Amino acid sequence: MPFQCEARVSENRPLDAGVHLLGLEAPEIAASARPGQFVHIRCSGGEDFRDPLLRRPISIHDVDGAAGRVLLMVRGAGRGTRWLNALAPGSTVNLLGPLGRGFDRMGGSGAGAGREDAFRVEATRAGASRADATGAVAPLVFVAGGGIGVAPLVFLARRLVASGSRVEAFVGARDAETLLGLEAFSSLDMLVHIATDDGSMGYHGNVVELMEKTLATPGRWPARLYACGPRAMLGRIRRSAALGGISCQVSLEERMGCGVGACLGCACRGKEGPLRVCADGPVFWMEELSW
Amino acid sequence: MVNGAAANEGGRAASLEVMLAGIRLKNPVLVASGTFGYGREYAGWYDLNRLGGIMVKGTTLHPRQGNPSPRLVETPSGILNAVGLQNPGVDALIDGHLPFLRRFELAVIANIAGESVEEYAEVAAKLDREEGVSALEVNISCPNVRGGGLAFGTDPATAAEVIRAVKRHTRLPVIAKLSPNVTDIVAIARSVEEAGADAISLINTLVGMAIDIRARKPILGNIMGGLSGPAVRPVAVRMVWQVAQAVKVPVIGMGGIMTAEDALEFIMAGATAVAVGTANLVNPRAALEVIDGLGAFMNEQGIGDITELIGAALPEHIGRSWEGYDDY
Numbered sequence: 247m248p249f250q251c252e253a254r255v256s257e258n259r260p261l262d263a264g265v266h267l268l269g270l271e272a273p274e275i276a277a278s279a280r281p282g283q284f285v286h287i288r289c290s291g292g293e294d295f296r297d298p299l300l301r302r303p304i305s306i307h308d309v310d311g312a313a314g315r316v317l318l319m320v321r322g323a324g325r326g327t328r329w330l331n332a333l334a335p336g337s338t339v340n341l342l343g344p345l346g347r348g349f350d351r352m353g354g355s356g357a358g359a360g361r362e363d364a365f366r367v368e369a370t371r372a373g374a375s376r377a378d379a380t381g382a383v384a385p386l387v388f389v390a391g392g393g394i395g396v397a398p399l400v401f402l403a404r405r406l407v408a409s410g411s412r413v414e415a416f417v418g419a420r421d422a423e424t425l426l427g428l429e430a431f432s433s434l435d436m437l438v439h440i441a442t443d444d445g446s447m448g449y450h451g452n453v454v455e456l457m458e459k460t461l462a463t464p465g466r467w468p469a470r471l472y473a474c475g476p477r478a479m480l481g482r483i484r485r486s487a488a489l490g491g492i493s494c495q496v497s498l499e500e501r502m503g504c505g506v507g508a509c510l511g512c513a514c515r516g517k518e519g520p521l522r523v524c525a526d527g528p529v530f531w532m533e534e535l536s537w
Numbered sequence: 538m539v540n541g542a543a544a545n546e547g548g549r550a551a552s553l554e555v556m557l558a559g560i561r562l563k564n565p566v567l568v569a570s571g572t573f574g575y576g577r578e579y580a581g582w583y584d585l586n587r588l589g590g591i592m593v594k595g596t597t598l599h600p601r602q603g604n605p606s607p608r609l610v611e612t613p614s615g616i617l618n619a620v621g622l623q624n625p626g627v628d629a630l631i632d633g634h635l636p637f638l639r640r641f642e643l644a645v646i647a648n649i650a651g652e653s654v655e656e657y658a659e660v661a662a663k664l665d666r667e668e669g670v671s672a673l674e675v676n677i678s679c680p681n682v683r684g685g686g687l688a689f690g691t692d693p694a695t696a697a698e699v700i701r702a703v704k705r706h707t708r709l710p711v712i713a714k715l716s717p718n719v720t721d722i723v724a725i726a727r728s729v730e731e732a733g734a735d736a737i738s739l740i741n742t743l744v745g746m747a748i749d750i751r752a753r754k755p756i757l758g759n760i761m762g763g764l765s766g767p768a769v770r771p772v773a774v775r776m777v778w779q780v781a782q783a784v785k786v787p788v789i790g791m792g793g794i795m796t797a798e799d800a801l802e803f804i805m806a807g808a809t810a811v812a813v814g815t816a817n818l819v820n821p822r823a824a825l826e827v828i829d830g831l832g833a834f835m836n837e838q839g840i841g842d843i844t845e846l847i848g849a850a851l852p853e854h855i856g857r858s859w860e861g862y863d864d865y
Binding site for chain 2: 247248288295296297326342503504505507508509510511513514519520525
């Protein structure tokens with residue numbers, strides 16, 4: 247059940263490249279949000295409430311349940327998001343949330359067993375998991391984000407680590423300046439792979455390419471892949487996941503109206519007809535989509 | 538406060554009840570077609586019984602997939618949409634959604650669309666047999682569907698033909714939803730009234746367009762879309778005012794209503810009922826706030842019955858006719 251609330255801005259920290267980290271006091275949302283869900287934010291107030299008119303959907307970057315805070319990573323791309331990034335701590339903003347279908351951290355997509363030899367010819371099969379000292383199996387999970395697409399993956403990684411998964415992050419950006427989420431992933435004590443288009447930090451090239459190289463390493467086959475980023479990146483993720491038979495979920499971005507599934511403004515192409523990004527997603531199994 | 542009534546200062550309840558084409562509405566506030574789905578999406582936000590009625594998502598004979606994305610783009614104080622009448626078809630409305638809507642005490646107005654006169658008639662006939670439908674709103678004004686919708690609503694004779702065909706296939710009150718994309722709205726309104734329309738909805742969206750200057754191409758997948766929201770409100774109020782004095786059937790006013798004050802403009806322009814549309818997308822509780830705001834306004838003004846306000850700004854009340862004001 248989603249909530250509507252006036253949330254106080256507790257923090258507004260500019261990161262690089264026009265991206266801000268916003269802390270909002272919204273205890274009900276912080277307590278009930280699941281990774282991959284979003285909040286729908288009114289980006290106007292007072293007498294100017296008619297313009298900009300529509301709310302902006304922003305994925306939940308992280309939550310601090312104890313403090314009742316929701317963290318958002320907002321790229322100032324247009325009027326609405328720039329308005330958000332200009333909010334002073336102490337001011338309030340109207341939120342709906344948590345909305346949408348988040349990442350499915352358990353269950354199966356029916357993608358079946360991995361076909362590791364698609365990427366690796368000689369290596370011995372190391373499996374998607376390894377046993378720890380007690381014999382329990384800790385599944386290996388990859389999260390891959392491009393640009394601002396990293397935003398929802400931090401909350402996801404935190405929950406995955408907490409539930410005992412081994413998580414590795416693949417973070418891509420145009421250059422070192424625009425890389426996001428490194429600090430947060432590192433604080434979760436997980437392996438972070440970095441790729442930049444210009445080679446100014448980490449691997450010189452595409453983040454999916456880097457991930458594919460890792461898949462070719464023995465013992466590094468994930469049980470699940472989660473991705474968020476530009477459509478071109480997700481297209482390539484789709485090919486890798488399909489080739490390797492890796493169960494994969496992606497989070498999509500689309501212009502939204504209502505955010506609750508009523509207006510059909512944010513449709514994407516599904517295998518069996520249009521899907522609503524706001525209500526059927528924003529997280530989809532790769533097999534549900536048709537693109 | 539109870540449904541349809543606001544406590545007046547003297548303890549007397551201000552009545553919000555109106556009669557619309559034989560349908561008793563506990564208050565004059567409806568939610569506009571296409572902005573509220575089938576009610577399910579909003580049932581969690583408030584008690585739908587508070588609404589005067591719901592105009593459900595436009596329904597066609599067969600399922601429609603709608604237009605490619607992007608389907609929505611924000612413009613100054615408005616939005617352009619090109620959803621393209623995506624809907625699961627009339628049978629899915631009957632089997633999947635009407636049972637849910639029957640649980641509520643509110644007017645359920647089915648919005649119907651078609652690509653031919655026969656298709657409108659067939660959808661009307663199917664819904665005529667269904668319990669829990671209060672009226673049919675005939676969409677002869679959708680700008681986002683080729684070969685249908687808008688094409689029927691921009692010519693008085695064609696508009697009348699659709700209305701006559703629907704009337705022949707239903708006993709339900711028939712509401713004609715008109716397009717503002719015409720030179721003479723009064724001519725179309727008179728024509729559908731003559732064809733038997735029991736009420737008129739004004740307005741559907743205004744055809745518009747937006748261009749991505751970096752990509753050098755239209756933003757919407759459908760290229761053109763329908764403009765709605767506060768940006769269109771003055772156009773809508775004007776059309777309601779013109780039509781309300783030209784026809785005898787009641788008018789339902791819609792177009793950018795965000796607040797009770799906005800709704801009152803339409804009511805004073807002659808609307809018997811109003812519909813909240815785009816505002817639902819921005820604020821799930823918008824219609825509820827309009828209802829509460831109407832009650833508050835009546836209390837403040839000492840008005841006991843909302844029907845006293847219907848048409849308050851029409852020429853007969855303001856002592857000025859419209860003639861002489863139409864050249865500008």
